Amino acid sequence: MNAIAEVRSSTQVQSSLQSQYEQLELRFDADYGVMWHFMQPKARPVFNLQLLEELRSFHGELEERNGLTWDDGVARQVNYLVLGSKVPGIYNLGGDLGLFREAITRKDREQLMMYGRKCIDNLYPWSRNLELPLTTVALVAGDALGGGFECALSASVLIAEESARMGFPEVLFNLFPGMGAYSFLSRKIGRRMTEELMTGGNIYSARQLYDMGVVDVLAPDGVGEQAVYSFIRKHSKAANGRRAIETVRREVEPVTREELMRVVEIWADAALRLTERDLRMMDRLVRAQAKNSQLELVSSSNVMPLQRIA
DSSP states (O other): OOHHHHHHHOSOOHHHHHHTOSSEEEEEETTTTEEEEEEOOSSSSSOOHHHHHHHHHHHHHHHHTTTEEEETTEEEEOOEEEEEEOSTTEEEOOSOHHHHHHHHHTTOHHHHHHHHHHHHHHHHHHHTGGGSSSEEEEEEOSEEETHHHHHHHHSSEEEEETTOEEEOGGGGGTOOOOSSHHHHHHHHHOHHHHHHHHHSOOEEEHHHHHHHTSOSEEEOTTOHHHHHHHHHHHHHTTHHHHHHHHHHHHHHSOOOHHHHHHHHHHHHHHHTTOOHHHHHHHHHHHHHHHTTOHHHHHOSSTTOOGGGTO
């Protein structure tokens, strides 16, 4: 049975696909083959376990169908897979610090490793365009911290609105971002700048990150989706060649799943060494996440060093 026949024989039409997800909103544009999916996590705007499972399930559906989806009863090819957010002013505030806190208190390394594996199960295939002839795009129209920033970095293309702010607050509680930050950033901007971003304790504006080469496309505020379409129109004129270059990039500077998982192990062990003082700061950030205001706790300006708050 060919891929189109497999899709047509499935009972999972697009409307029913949407019904499977509580923390994702889906939209398909058949004109350009753009599959939009927007995160809308419950409680706190972080990568909770359900959101991670829904993302993996949705991407798994596309992998099984060779990148095909339904549109008005017709099988269509997904050419661009765009991940954004429905939380106003926030892309994603990162890891589930409440879960981390509980696991660390119990000295539960396996719980930390389980969470890390779920993150890598998402980020690794996403970074490789799901091994399909499509391009992954992160649209950051809000604040992306920690794991939220890592998620954006793992896409083939990172598009950000100018008011977006990104950074790694893990240094606040004496940890580091362990789900791909070093791997993805170092391939883009080199080891020295990567370590500065991870350990310097600064929150950066989208424009600063664009100038560093981290953000690929910078868009005026409020027109992020239009910027995605502008990119797609340019990309699609030579999509075969451009996707081949994306593949070459992965061959020349590969990020392997094994590498990502080794870093997760280092992260889990480091987390278990946190002190009570470190955990109290983590508690403050958990409360800030619940108020959707973690960044305001981290910094009152775009580039204020985090160490000044600790």
